Amino acid sequence: MSTRRQFIQTGAALAALGTISDSIANEPAPVHINLYKVIVDATFAPSVAFGERAAWLGLTTHASPSDVTSLWYHDLHPRWMRSAAPIAGLTSAESLFCLERLAWDHSMRLLFKASHTALPGGEIQHSLTGPEAVVERLAAGYERDPRWASLTADALGRFPAMRARQSRRILLTAAGSDDSRFEGTLVSWVIGPVVETVRA
């Protein structure tokens, strides 16, 4: 027996994102998931930049500390009890650890994850796993533009709704702009619903 899965299209819509200045945003809009919230952690400058870009794209942002209790208890859980609703973020790995597991209980999965690690020499290592188109777009963007957090917001804000071939890339980039500097590792991610479609 095998199980085939496909991302549910509930909540998917053509994104009305307004004018986006860079080349990623100017590409023809496919069907995107409709993000319920974009989660940012104001402790980290890149997360703030990510959130500002997401807000500029017209997405609803939510600032949360690394302890996601309040976010989950007061916001996500009541929303998810009605139906699955995708979220994205640039946070600590600990926040994602909790949110991912809480999302499992509402038939959602981690659809994209990128670890961004500040190396001692000032470079940033990006390790991306997700739909090939998103991974390749981001990899190309990171190599030409130091504003990696904003680029990530652009890509995750217009995340494809349909299941796609998965890809993994690891790349090193320069330190980035001031609002992209940080220590340790941050993660950007998308959590969204899945649905059983066909069983053989």
Place this chain on the structure above:
Amino acid sequence: MRTPPGLAPESFATALREFEGVVGKDWVFTSDDDLHLYQDAYSPFWGEPDERKASAAVAPHSTEEVQAIMRIANAHKIPIYPISTGRNLGYGGAAPVYSGSVVLDLKRMNRILEVNERNATCLVEPGVSYFDLYRHIRANKLKLWIDCPDPGWGSLIGNALERGNGYTLAPYRDHWGAHAGMEVVLPDGDLVRTGMGAMPGAKTWQQFKYGYGPHLDGLFSQSNFGVVTKMGFWMMPEPEAFRSGTVMVYRYDDLFKLVDILAYLENLKVMSATTRVESPLLFGAFKAPPPSPELAALRARNPGREEYEAFAANNNVPYWSVILRFYGSPKLTAAHWEYAQEKFGTIAGAKFKDGDFYEFPLSDAAVNRIMDKAPLGIPSLEAFSMGGRTPTNPTPSNGHMWFSPIIPMSGEAVQECERVFREAFAQWGVNPLGLPLPQLYHERTFFQIYGFPISHDAETNRKNRETFKRMIALAAEHGWGEYRTAPAFMDACADTYSFNNHALRRLQEKLKDAVDPNGILSAGRYGIWPEHLRKTRS
């Protein structure tokens, strides 16, 4: 498709089809994507061939479906491993002890069946989390508290069956001790209720724990004799007030009297909340800011006791401290705190500091402002962020495994345990996590906590597992036993409970063979293996 050990793929496929017939196709999981969710996030075998993995998972919605699944599993000899919410992190998570088992995921059975405000009891299913019950109480404005572990996202039933603990008063913080009545599906699919639940129409299932005749409930905790599908609990009435205070003493030898008075007050139930003995001087208090440069330099030099005591006296840094927590009315908590100060005041030089004071109920905004939520029965996920990346912890771990032997509640035992493990660690060349300070979770005993971070490096994990097993054996040599452990160490811990040539294990195996002759349920859990696996157990 993965297949349980020793089972023909055709037989397994047949069983899975029969499971689907019971729960529906949507609730039998066999894909790698789905089974990934049943891996242990804190596995000490991360990425190694011995990492425990499920062959499939099945998620029933009712007791009747659990019974049907057990009958099918018996017919096909399918190993089954029940989980409640699978958040038993550090103790195996959702992964089976016996790799290749089918996880029986009880998360969908998440009904709060009854909350009795007048009697302060509840009856819940295994998928009900502490957050669920807390939300129910808040939504219905009930004058009740839960007692939750930290983090509080797990299952009431799962944590109680593991004999986990919380943070409020003694009758409630012992989660197993706070239970009252169970409903259990036996391995053959039969259904029993314990305590007063054995009487049809009983009016006091969640009030009178014992029922009539042998009290069998204990057979179903830390074991593999049945699948618990309902469980009742005694709850704590919402107090009018909470008050905390800190006792501080300044000489090393004050430890002995400090612990004796703490035990006295706990056994009188003047102060019966979870707490710990801390050493602001040696290690820093819980959630305390970084030490002064002078104190950091002192710790780095690690001089003799006299110099530490002189620093403690001259800089008002206690050698030992204990936070006491009181529940009741404003007057009652003030009286208990005053009485505690009177008792601890017999220690020369003891000082006291008033702590938090709250009156209830609290608004949501007030709850959000509270830093230490668990002692107020408020579930939280803060523990994960505390282990997260900070300037002082730039490379957070991938989880942990804790060694927490039970020791006597005395200063002498604390001293001996600290010495034994300090010397052993020096000899073995290891430096575990944790502090050699006693935690008061279970009544009348302490436990120490030592641990290791989980690594994604197999060699590091292998060395830490070896050290962990040496610690289990060393503790047992001194009469200290684990109260709970991860699957990787269940056999090693069970081995230390060996009175009369392992008479307890022999009894457990007799029971196992009688109740579960096909050995399908939770093989190996807490060191209890079915007959056909005993010779080959890890």
